[in-house]
Amino acid sequence: MSRIGVFVCHCGINIAGTIDVATVVEQVKKHPDVVFVVDYKYMCSDPGQELIKKTIAEYQLDGVVVAACSPAMHETTFRRAVASAGVNSFRCESANIREQVSWVHQEQKKEATDKATAIVRSIVEKVSGNEALAPITAPVTQRVLIIGGGIAGIRCALDIAKAGFPVVLIERNSQLGGKMAQLSGTYLNFSAAPDLLQKLIQQVNTHPNIQVLTNAEVENVDGYVGNFVVKVTAKNEDQANVKEQEEPGKELVPIDFSFDVGAIVVATGWDRYSQALLPEYGGGEIPDVIDGLAFEQMLAAGGKICRPSDGKVPNEIVFVQCAGSRDPERGVPFCSKVCCMYVAKQAMLYKERVPTGQPYVFYIDIRSAGKGYDEYVQRVMTDYQVLYLRGKVGKIFRDGDKVVVWGVDTLSGRALEIAADLVVLATPMAPSSGSVELGQRLHASTDGNGFFTEAHVKLRPVETLTAGIFLAGTAQGPKDIPETVSQASGAAAKVLQLFSNEKMTISPLVATVTAELCSACGTCVEICPYGARSIHPLWNIATVNASLCQSCGACVVACPNKASQVHNWRPDQILAMLDEVI
Amino acid sequence: MLDINFIDQVNTLSDQAIQLCYHCHKCTAGCPVTDQMEYGPDRILRMVQFGEKEKLLKCRDIWICVACETCGARCPNEIDAARVLGALREIAYSENVAVAEPGAVKFHKLFLLLVKNMGRMHEVSLLALHKLWTMNLFSDLPAGARLFMMGKVPLKPHLIRRQGEVKRIYDAFDPKKKQVSHGN
Numbered sequence: 229m230s231r232i233g234v235f236v237c238h239c240g241i242n243i244a245g246t247i248d249v250a251t252v253v254e255q256v257k258k259h260p261d262v263v264f265v266v267d268y269k270y271m272c273s274d275p276g277q278e279l280i281k282k283t284i285a286e287y288q289l290d291g292v293v294v295a296a297c298s299p300a301m302h303e304t305t306f307r308r309a310v311a312s313a314g315v316n317s318f319r320c321e322s323a324n325i326r327e328q329v330s331w332v333h334q335e336q337k338k339e340a341t342d343k344a345t346a347i348v349r350s351i352v353e354k355v356s357g358n359e360a361l362a363p364i365t366a367p368v369t370q371r372v373l374i375i376g377g378g379i380a381g382i383r384c385a386l387d388i389a390k391a392g393f394p395v396v397l398i399e400r401n402s403q404l405g406g407k408m409a410q411l412s413g414t415y416l417n418f419s420a421a422p423d424l425l426q427k428l429i430q431q432v433n434t435h436p437n438i439q440v441l442t443n444a445e446v447e448n449v450d451g452y453v454g455n456f457v458v459k460v461t462a463k464n465e466d467q468a469n470v471k472e473q474e475e476p477g478k479e480l481v482p483i484d485f486s487f488d489v490g491a492i493v494v495a496t497g498w499d500r501y502s503q504a505l506l507p508e509y510g511g512g513e514i515p516d517v518i519d520g521l522a523f524e525q526m527l528a529a530g531g532k533i534c535r536p537s538d539g540k541v542p543n544e545i546v547f548v549q550c551a552g553s554r555d556p557e558r559g560v561p562f563c564s565k566v567c568c569m570y571v572a573k574q575a576m577l578y579k580e581r582v583p584t585g586q587p588y589v590f591y592i593d594i595r596s597a598g599k600g601y602d603e604y605v606q607r608v609m610t611d612y613q614v615l616y617l618r619g620k621v622g623k624i625f626r627d628g629d630k631v632v633v634w635g636v637d638t639l640s641g642r643a644l645e646i647a648a649d650l651v652v653l654a655t656p657m658a659p660s661s662g663s664v665e666l667g668q669r670l671h672a673s674t675d676g677n678g679f680f681t682e683a684h685v686k687l688r689p690v691e692t693l694t695a696g697i698f699l700a701g702t703a704q705g706p707k708d709i710p711e712t713v714s715q716a717s718g719a720a721a722k723v724l725q726l727f728s729n730e731k732m733t734i735s736p737l738v739a740t741v742t743a744e745l746c747s748a749c750g751t752c753v754e755i756c757p758y759g760a761r762s763i764h765p766l767w768n769i770a771t772v773n774a775s776l777c778q779s780c781g782a783c784v785v786a787c788p789n790k791a792s793q794v795h796n797w798r799p800d801q802i803l804a805m806l807d808e809v810i
Numbered sequence: 811m812l813d814i815n816f817i818d819q820v821n822t823l824s825d826q827a828i829q830l831c832y833h834c835h836k837c838t839a840g841c842p843v844t845d846q847m848e849y850g851p852d853r854i855l856r857m858v859q860f861g862e863k864e865k866l867l868k869c870r871d872i873w874i875c876v877a878c879e880t881c882g883a884r885c886p887n888e889i890d891a892a893r894v895l896g897a898l899r900e901i902a903y904s905e906n907v908a909v910a911e912p913g914a915v916k917f918h919k920l921f922l923l924l925v926k927n928m929g930r931m932h933e934v935s936l937l938a939l940h941k942l943w944t945m946n947l948f949s950d951l952p953a954g955a956r957l958f959m960m961g962k963v964p965l966k967p968h969l970i971r972r973q974g975e976v977k978r979i980y981d982a983f984d985p986k987k988k989q990v991s992h993g994n
Contacts, residue, residue, distance in 0.1 A: 586814060594832075606887075610830050615814060615859065618833070639833045640856045 230356040233264040233289040234348060235280060237271035237296035239326055246330040248341045252295065255345040261356045263287050272302050277309040284313040291315070291355040295323040295348045316360035318736070318796060323351035350808040357801035361736040364774045368454035369490040370727045371396065375446055375666070376495035378406020379709060380701025380716040382428050384493050387720035389437035393727050396487050397432065398444040398460055404429045406497050412527035414709055415573040416600055421709075422529070441485070449492070449669050452775040453696030454732050456492060460485045491696045491723045492670065494680055495716065496663060498702040501655040505559065506552055509624045509653055516542075516631045517624055517651045519551075520570060527577050535650055538629065542585065542649030545578055546633045547571045548621045549591040551653035560656045560677060565706040567654035568595045572608040574652065579612040587614045588646060590621050590635050598710070617644065624651055657706040672697045679705045690718040698722050737795050738777035739784065741770045745791035752783035752792055813861030820858050824897035830887040831855045837881035837891045847871040851881050851891040858894065867902040871895070873911035913944050926980045932967035 234256050238244035249267040257265045264287045270276050271294055280292060292315065294306045299322040307317035325344040333340035370393050374381045377399030385395045403409065405425055414421040432438050444462035451457045461482045500521055503512035510517040515537040526533045535542055549567050552559030568591070575587040594616070596602040608614050619636040626632070630647040637644055659678035667674040672692040673681045680703050683691040690698050700716040701707065707715070726732065739760070741752075746769040753761040753770065760776035761783060763769070770783075770791070783792040784799075793799070817828055831852075838850035849857070849871050857866050866872065875895040882890030899918075902909065909915050920939050924932055937954070941947050957963050970976075 606830065606832075609832075610827055613814065613817075613829065637856075637860075640853055640860065 230261045230291045231263045231287065231289050232259075232261045232291040232293060232352055232355055233280070233283050233287060234262055234266075234293045234295065234352065235271050235276075235283075236265070236267040236325075236348070237276070237294065238267060238269045239296060239330075240269065243296070243326050243330045243344075246334050246337055246340050247325060247344045248337065251341050252325075252345050252348060256295075256348050256352065259349055259352050261291075262352055264289065271296050272305055277305070280306065280309050281313040284310065284315055289315065290319060291358065292320040293323055293348060293351045293355055294320070295325045295344065295351070297326040298322070298324045298328075318361040319355060319358050321351050321355050321358070323348045346809045350805040353804040353808050354796075354801050357798065357804060358796045361795060364734045364736050364738075365731040366454055366734055366775050368726060368730055368732050369456070369488045370394075370730070371487070371489045372491045372493060372723050372727075373398070373446075373456070373458050373487060373489040374493045374495055374700075376400075376406065376497055376660075376701070376703065377404040377432075377440070377442070378495060378497045378701065378712075379408045379425065379428075380495035380497065380703070380712045381406070381493070382425075382432050383713050383716035384495060384700050384720045384723075385432055385438050386428065386435065387717050388723055389435045391720075391724050391727075393437065393724070395438045396441065396460075396489065397438055398441045398446070398462070400443070400445055402442050404432060404440065404442070407521070408709060410521060410524060410528075412524045412529070412531070412577070413573075415569045415604060418573065418577075444485075446666060446669060447484070449671075452773065453694075454490045454726065454775065456489045456696065458487045458489055458492070460487065491698065491726050493698045493700050493716075493719050493723065494666070494670065494672065494692075494703050495700040495719075496660040496666065496680075496703040498657040498706070499660050501552055501560070501658040503653065503655065506653065506655070508622065509548065509551055509651075510626075510631075514624065514626050514631060514651075516626075516649065517653060519653050519655045520567065520574065523574055523652045527574065527581075533578060533581055540649070541582055543582070544646065544648045545575075545585060545587050545650045545652065546621075546631075546646055546648040547575055547587065547589045547652045547654065548624075548633070549589065549654045550620065551655050553654070553656040554592065560658070562656070562677060562706065563595060564654070564657040565595070566657065566708045568593075568605065569598075569601055569708065571652075571654050572596075572605045572614075575614040576608045576612050579614065587612075588633075588648075589614055589616045590633075591616060591618060592620060598708075619644075657702060660703060663703065670694065670697055679703065690715055690722055696726065734774050735779075736774070737779050737797075738774045739772045739779065739781075739792055739794050741772060742791045742793065743767070743769050745789045746770050747789055747791075749788065751786045751788065755782045755786040757782065813863060814859075816861035816863045817858055819901070820894060820897050823900060824890070824893040826889050826894055827887075828855055828858050828889060828894060831859070831889055832887065834886060836884050836886065837889075840880045840884050842878060842880065843874055843876055846874045851875075851895070854898070855889065855891060855894065858898075866898055867905065867907040868910060870910040872898040872902065873909060873914035913940075913946070916940060916943050922980075926977055927973075928967055929970035929973040929976045930968060933963045934965055935967065937963070 236249050236252050238249060253265045253267050256262055264283055268276055268279060292310050303322045307320045310320040311317040325347055329340050329344045372388050372395050374385050374395060374397045377397055381397055385397045389395045408425055413419055441462040444460050447461050448459040449456060461484055463482050503519060516535050525531050533541060549571055553564045571589055575589055578587050594605055596605045609616055617637045619638045621633055621635040623634040631651050633646045633648055633651060635644045663678045664674050667680060671694045675681050680699050682689045682699060682704055683693050692699060698719040700719040701712040748763050748768045750763055758776045758778050760773045761770055764771045779794050781794050784794055821828055833852060835852040838844050838852045841851055844850045848869055854871055872895045875892060877892045879892045882892055917940055920936055924936055
């Protein structure tokens, strides 16, 4: 027999305006397990919480039901209050009579009161069956795996390494630096960027806490937050040089590595969008229609601005923004975010190096949101005679040695035809190839475009829904270098937060197995969507990995012997609760 | 295709940076005579950006502008469209382009003549001379009567002291007269 106290909250008039709380108190009092019932204006207030603590001491309560708002709102508040009064926090539950009753039945006061009574009495049944549980602890491997050696991976690796934790940084290509290394420079601080990147790469390569694997890819991921086991295949660079000398073109011999890591940061970046997908812009068939990254090579140190077809310096150059972006029908629906800025930079550099040339920029909108960004674009328009034309380009085709661009200027409402020497397409930022497959290996979801999905679009932008897997940079979606670096440092902070203790706390509300009933049939192992079940090799019963279990209850339903149960959601509790409601 | 050097000429003459215009159309939204115009100040600026010289010099709009400067006062990029239109008038006049609004040129000439000789504007003289010169004697009569009743059209001119000074300024800038150094 439990000694349960029930506290019915008015929530001002939110609850008491619809529900007759006095009747609820009267009805709940009749329950044999209930020794104390009271209603109060605001249970979540300090006096409300004090009332709970005082009553626990006075009536020697061993369970508490707070009939108030949704548990998502104040369950933690009330459990903390109960724990401070010496009662196990898992012996406290919220009965939701606000969101599920008073707010949705405002016109039916009598029925709302009956429903509230039933809900409160059912939660009383649950609490009387609740076990007192203690949080589970699990060890944390204080080492991180970072996938991708671009600026995001580099920044994240350095932040974590400098905090004193070992980092494994793997890169698919033979060099660190990613896409940033392919840029001539960045907008706002053009010339300094390549040097700064090289300095960061230098720091990564020489840092004692960072192990760099190039030509490396993730093969397999097992385990869970704090305890991942990652298999990586790498092709050694030194070996590559030797091999190439001996047998040119021979495949490198891959070497397999296995790492125990506590956290994984996905910093896989972006890839080029194929021009073949843009048939109206030449479909990649016209040599003098190139993409932004190809133009970057011409602008970079050692490069030369020239037409790929005949090597001549282009006198009229057309930049086409949104060449595939913001085009849900034919291209990608998203805005690639960086194009407005880099096109301005490229047009400026072109004009600096070919002063007699004329750059044109076709755009739909100029999205130059960022500190100093709009001023930058304005400066390009004002000081560099770049003619901005508002409208989408309809067609690009070859005419003799010229590339003809058909566009429109929507500001003056006239159609334009420009016989250009070179056309630069600002193609979309596509997710890095293999992102979806990597996401499947990591159990981290990707969106319809192939970018990794964050746990919450606003409030948890660097985490995935899989605990222990974090996101940095354009793997999550288009962003520029400052944003990428910010997110990389944010992901590093999240990893360090996880590494701040050698052990981590896990909710004890997980599945459990009654050893006497388990026949080790393995049904639960197959049904578990989180890979949390296995058959113990020695004891020959099903076991639960508490770190992976999400308490979904699939194993409970599947178990033919009723050996599987979820703590505090046992069938006997649920049936008792149903008896009160029906 | 597009003559993008024309913008430099207009920029210099009007002392504006027309390439700054991002076409918010605020100038046209506030212009009191835009309903009389063919394009409006925003499209005039776009045409300058495109270098559509011939079309610009022939259009009525550059002569319709009353130079109230509302456009310039409201422009987020500090472009004084009235001065741009002024520069276009200047180019059109100096290049002997057929003026779309001949009455406007006559108005400007009479205005300058009056100020030169009287030292300041005299509305009645201007009105009378303009009507005679254009032979458009009876237009705007009710409006004129209303202005007269409000005392906006004083019969007696307000003369200034030392009228010769204004005339000397005119002479200093007259290319046909002897050049007087006026600094720059």
